[in-house]
Amino acid sequence: MQDREMRVRFAPSPTGPLHIGGARSALFNWLLAKHSGGKFILRVEDTDLERSSRESEEDIKESLCWLGLSWDEGIDVGGPHGPYRQTERLDIYREYTQKLLDSGQAYYCYCTDEELEDERQKLAAKGQMPRYMGHCRELTEEQKDEYEAQGRKATVRLRVPPNQDVLVDDLVRGKVVFDSNGIGDFVIVKSDGVPTYNYAVVIDDILMKVTHVVRGEEHLSNTPRQVLVYEAVGAPTPKFGHVSLILGKDRSKMSKRHGATSVEQYKKNGYLPSGLLNFLVLLGWSPSGEQEIFTLDELVKIFSLDHAAKNPAVFDVDKLNWINAQHIKKLNDEQMYELALPYLMEGGFLLEGKYERAWLVKVVATTRDHISCGAEIPQHVAVYFGDGCELENEEARAVLEEESADEVLRLFEDKVKKAEELTAESVQALLKSVVKDSGLPGKKVYMPIRVAISGQTHGPEMTLLVPLLGGEKILKRLAYAREKLKG
RNA sequence: GGCCCCAUGGUCAAGCGGCUAAGACGUCGCCCUCUCAAGGCGAAAUCAGGGGUUCGAUUCCCCUUGGGGCUACCA
16 A cells, blocks of 8 residues: 655635745645655635735746746646636535535525624623524525525535534644534535635645645634534545744734735845745754755755644744845855846946946855845945945045055055056055055055045955956046045 | 633744753854955853642643634635
């Protein structure tokens, strides 16, 4: 007897961009599938007609693709158990609903929102769990006709057996028992004929032969309802795994006010898919060794639910920044350039059009060890652009106003003019000779030059800065700085 | 309110009855250095509280407290 292949899915509802929590669920499922050689399915749960949109669906797919989490079956790519969009599966659900109705495991309910709300209020007042008490459980044909005549639209409810323990055997939480009395007959088909989440999700998982349902902990309390549906249709339950939630800084569920919560925002800020994924996988899961920086391939090899954490994790941007920085350090020059391009354009650095690509590549490469995301590139490369620099502050001005500065700059200028080439090595030698000729301490030499050619008292190493600026630009900047000082 | 989950430094976390309670981010200090970073080294910092069980509890059980989730014709 061979184990069935592992089949997992990510089933977002397209009501907004891909949330960071959703991305982690997708990642866990994807890793599980890849690790075991199984299948990863993408299903769209769009039964909330009001809030679902194709636009969101596109956004989610785009984010998933950007992350590199491709799906083996699902929307767009198809598969043997489609369609993979729930609103296109209405006939399928109808079939199951009819069977449930025929067998008496489900029934029509004609209660109105007001009546239901009233019932909830009363139960809550008595300190009991608000739930449906079964008003329409035993309706006669006459009563149904009467309601129909009133123009009421019926929902379909599942008949939930009383006094029953509903067991959820969870891969990360162990056995969790719920009392069926606390659940009540819940709606499986809305009055417009569209199934509810707790119903559709089960039918689909059965039909799509899903073996492992891995999702956020917010679904744990809903799982007994789903188990009840499995039992009603006579299907075995898959294995469940409820992963802890991702919380905001204040320990409440991540939401807009916690800053960027969608994958596309991180993409926009120039985070790398590998960096974001690496950060996400460490939230609620830990590797056995001490390594923390992983490629996707490495994660595929070692990931399992065994080390999934039960406690919720706070999203820490500082750690994300560090992890992403580690991934950026591994980029080559071309990859760096690719990462930088949108920000160079945005920052207007390419408008001048007079910069060679090869030069730009070198400039961008200087930022590699200093940034944690692409959006930080402009502030680091600004110093390489333009023919003159404004003095950053009084401290910078003071450096140039020092007595020895003038002499240093003259020496430097002279040597730059005479230099045949400006490379890291030659600049190093050149600067050393300025130190020697002036007899000044290094700092008294480097600083005035730095400020004169960059306007700032901080920045890239001189052996990086000078060659990249080139003789022509340096001379212009020196002239500009002198001009400024006179004024 | 009811039900369910969770509880190790500021944050992510290892630990699975006996440890000086790992590691990482962040913080601080030192080194490197023309500067800012990066990098290297080092430091401070944790078992929520109370009961049990046990020769021995961070670890097992109960209670309290705290946090979170669910309680929809949302997913």
